[in-house]
Amino acid sequence: MSTSPTARPRPSLGFDRFSGLYLWALIVIVFGIWVPDLFLTTGTLHSVAAQQAIAAIVALAVLVPLATGAYDLSVGATVNLAAIIVTVLQSDKGWSMWPAIAVTVATCFVIGAVNGFVVVVLRVNSFIATLGAASIITALQSIVSGQTQPLPPTSRAWSDLTQREVFGFQIVVLYMLVVAVLLWWVLSQTPVGRYIYAVGGNAEAARLAGVRTGTWTWISLTTSAMLCGVAGVLYASLSGPSLTFGGALLLPAFAAVFLGSTQLHPGRFNVWGTLIALYVLATGIKGLQLVTGVQWLADLFNGVAVITAVAFAVWRQRKARPRRDAAASQRSKGTGSAEMDVGGVTPASGQQPAAVR
Amino acid sequence: MTPREVVERANGAGPLPPSLLVRGLSKSFGPTRALADVDLRVDAGTVHALLGENGSGKSTLIKTLSGYHHPDPGGSVEVGGQPLQVGVASSAYNLGCRFVHQDLGLVDTCSVADNVALTAGFPTRCGAVHRKTLRRRTDEALQRLGLALDPDALVGGLAAAERTGVAVARALADADVTGVRLLVLDEPTATLPDTEVKQLLAVVRAVAASGVGVLYVTHHLDEVFEVAEDVSVLRDGRKVVTTKAGALTRRELVEHLVGGELQEVSAASDSLSAVHGAPVLHVQGLSAGPLVTANFTVRPGEVVGVAGLTGSGRETLLPAIFGAVPRSSGRVQVGDESLAPGRPDRAIAAGLTLLPADRVRLGGVMSMSARENLTLPALRALWRAPRLRRRLEVAQTRTWFERLDVRPPGAVDAPLGSFSGGNQQKVLFGKWLRCAPRVLLLDEPTQGVDIGAKAEIHRQILSAVEAGAAAVVSSSDYDELVALCHRVLVLRDGRLVAELSNGALTVAEVAREALGSEDRAA
Known part of the structure; x- marks a missing residue:
């Protein structure tokens, strides 16, 4: 091992940490010149903000477990289930809004707790565990809905929940910002955040530093499911119930989180980076759709984004710590079951909690 | 008839050139000489044991032979009579040197045959692996070593000695055996239970009997007497002796290993103040992994050392x-x-x-x-609702950086x-000092750190x-x-065998106890 002091304080190049914001500005300028009367309107601003608010909450739901090194692939299915439950309870059972919402979020809490149990206690790789859970939740959704799309509730309060306007924006945007601020506070301002990132960075080292790795993984998966519950409720209120909406959210959410980990605090999954990434992608897609009118752009964009983001993170990691890291991972082989190391940004879903070996 | 004679007779053409001939090899790292002359x-067909304490230059020697280190100019190395291009990795390989390291580099989830074929190459027919040929070849390779293993068995399910055997088979299998001149085994028995060592030694003998020279690096003196014809001892980068293994007693061998430090009494532990007070750490009947019922106590103000060879249970004690x-x-x-436990x-x-560690x-x-x-284990001190005091944290970290002389300082x-x-x-x-602990457990606290950091x-x-x-x-x-340390506990074969303090606490005595220098009646 090298003994020369090699630590260098990171040069504060705004271009490194804020590239997303520059890109955002570039996109706005390009489309602003290209199709000014379509793109540069408050209507576009409001619709992009509101349309992406729910995707943003789902992205944050993905972010929390990912920060502990656990994948939650069941977010899409959970959003769907929540949207159906909250609708069925109101339309078919005649419940009023708030009890329906409470039961929906409680159901999602249970889903998250079960995910946590499978990952932490049964030690199933989170990737597999939540993939399986997604399938089970989809089945539950079919049972609850009877495989027909329920009618949307008709109460005024229900549509006002998300569609009331605040400064021209639909209020759902505000909800999303509240969730984001809360998560930012927990992850970056409290000891909880430190524990969560420590578990994601090196679960065994965190455990030896006294961090309850299993507990935090469990809590993060439960938080994720409850955020999905909230997202499902808001979606049902905003756009009406859908049997399939959630599934389409999964990849954009991961794309935003991974892309976000290259922003603001590179190498760390972070709240504002994720939101920036999400809205940069959405703005670009919106602009191209206005110009070309084709629908497949979103899929293309998100796919390219997730791969690019992870490839970039891997490259940055390798550049930052060349040989020593290779030697370290040589030595640490044997720790990992199926380890999905995404460029050192974290996910080591194999080495979950308290791996006593 | 010794194996050497067998080989000479079989070749019918006088003595073979030695498998390995090293002359005047030196290696310096900056001002320190890790190997000196x-x-x-x-010799072909013999087992040559290489002994040396940690830091004696064993690893440097092996790494130089394998082409990892460039040696200082002046020395020469011959393998089977051919000059080795020192510092070139492929040269050692091409001349027939094979290395089996402590970390065997096997793929646990693959079969024995697949592991052997990973370097030797898979026999194929029409592009597909020809399993029958693969099985037969692997079987032959194993047979030559006297290993009765199923080629289809998963390596992960084998006993430790069998795994080492597979690694040896793999090292030898990629050329026909006559092409391999020298096999270097780096502490193959370090993590092996006693019962399996015999099995491995049989493999080593079988390798030598096929005409290959074996350089056998070990810490265990029993094995030297059991398997080796010749033995060399390195100390402080110099070779202090080469002799027939039979010509030495166990005690003499230990003296060669630890050198003339017999009367050396530690200076630092004298300067430690006297220890008093009730014990703060009690360990009673602790068993874990190789460790068997360890008992000891530690009092405040005391530094207790733990010594022991790899596999003695030393690595397990503190984590347990x-x-x-x-x-x-x-x-x-x-x-x-x-x-x-486990919390x-x-x-x-x-x-x-x-x-x-x-x-x-x-x-x-x-x-x-x-x-x-630095702050991870004790964040509460920095928490003033609603957030962690970042400025206080930075200030504390800076203080610790100064106190421990961490570089770069800012x-x-x-x-x-x-x-x-x-x-x-x-x-x-x-990070641990900041927690103001009652007991510091330090596992290899200065391993791989430079001299300045070590002193600090x-x-x-x-x-x-x-x-x-x-x-x-x-x-x-x-x-x-x-x-x-005030006193040093010595572990051997999972047990605490000695506690050394005061005048008895010398490097030589610790080494003797760790190695087990009394001639055992076995």
Whole structure:
């Protein structure tokens, strides 16, 4: 091992940490010149903000477990289930809004707790565990809905929940910002955040530093499911119930989180980076759709984004710590079951909690 | 008839050139000479044991032979009579040198045959692996070593000695055996249970009997007498003796190993103040992995050393006390508080801290900053609702950086992984000192750190102990233990066999106890 002091304080190049914001500005300028009367309107601003608010909450739901090194692939299915439950309870059972919402979020809490149990206690790789859970939740959704799309509730309060306007924006945007601020506070301002990132960075080292790795993984998966519950409720209120909406959210959410980990605090999954990434992608897609009118752009964009983001993170990691890291991972082989190391940004879903070996 | 004669007779053409002939080999790292003028000769068809304490230059020698290190100019190495291009990795391979390292490099989830074929190449027919041929070839390779293994068995399911056997078979299988001149085995028995050592030694003999010279690096003296014809001892980078294994007694061998330090009494432990007070750490009947019923206590103000060879249970002792690895039985008590097994968080709350030996994998979170690592176990002190006091945290980290002389000094927010090994270790050491622990468990605290960092860490250990903490230092560096500790516990074969203090605490005595220098009646 090298003994020369090699630590260098990171040069504060705004271009490194804020590239997303520059890109955002570039996109706005390009489309602003290209199709000014379509793109540069408050209507576009409001619709992009509101349309992406729910995707943003789902992205944050993905972010929390990912920060502990656990994948939650069941977010899409959970959003769907929540949207159906909250609708069925109101339309078919005649419940009023708030009890329906409470039961929906409680159901999602249970889903998250079960995910946590499978990952932490049964030690199933989170990737597999939540993939399986997604399938089970989809089945539950079919049972609850009877495989027909329920009618949307008709109460005024229900549509006002998300569609009331605040400064021209639909209020759902505000909800999303509240969730984001809360998560930012927990992850970056409290000891909880430190524990969560420590578990994601090196679960065994965190455990030896006294961090309850299993507990935090469990809590993060439960938080994720409850955020999905909230997202499902808001979606049902905003756009009406859908049997399939959630599934389409999964990849954009991961794309935003991974892309976000290259922003603001590179190498760390972070709240504002994720939101920036999400809205940069959405703005670009919106602009191209206005110009070309084709629908497949979103899929293309998100796919390219997730791969690019992870490839970039891997490259940055390798550049930052060349040989020593290779030697370290040589030595640490044997720790990992199926380890999905995404460029050192974290996910080591194999080495979950308290791996006593 | 000795194996050597067998080989000579079989070849019918006089004596073979030696498998390995090293002349005047030196290797310096900066001003330190790791190898000085080493001569070594391994004859074809013989086993030549190479002994040496940690830091004696064994690893450097092997790495030089394998082409990893460039030696200093002047020396020469011949393999089977052909000059080796020192410093060129492929040269050693092409001349028929094969290395089996302690970390065998086998793929546990693949079969024996697949592992052997990974380097030898898969026999194919129309592009598909021809399983029958593969099985037959593997079978032959194993038979030559006297190993009765199923080629289709998974390597992960084999006993440790069998796995080493597979690694040897693989090393020999990629050329027909006559092409391999020299097999270097680097501490093959270090982690093997006693019962399996015999099996491995039989494999080693079989290799030698096929005409290959074997350079056998070990810590275990029994094996030297059992398997080797010749033995050489390295000390401080110099070869101190080469002789027939039968010409030495066990005691003489140990004296060669530890050198003329017989009367050396440690200076540092005398300067330690006298220890008094009730014990703060009680370990009763602790068993875990290779470790069998360890009993000892440590008092405040005391530095206790733990010595032992690889596989003696030394690596397990501190993690088992702390709860990093599960224990199978026994009690650990800090003060009056009994510790739950497998719960590092409770151990820390009780005032116990562990600096793990594997810094990168267990010591710290390399992707987090030095500051975040330093404060991780005790964040509560920085929490003033509604947030962590970042400025206070930075100030505290800077103070620790100064106190431990971490370099570069201002880089509190750089990722821990970007620091050099010694400075990483200082940060991790500071992380535990900051918790004001009652007992410091230090596993190889200065392994892989430079001399300056080592001295600094030693100073910090002593000052923490002076302030009333207790320290347990596990180390493979006997000099370190003797210099630092009031008394040293020695582990051998999983048991505590000796406790050395005062006049009896010398490097030579620790080494003797760790090796087991009394001639055993076996």
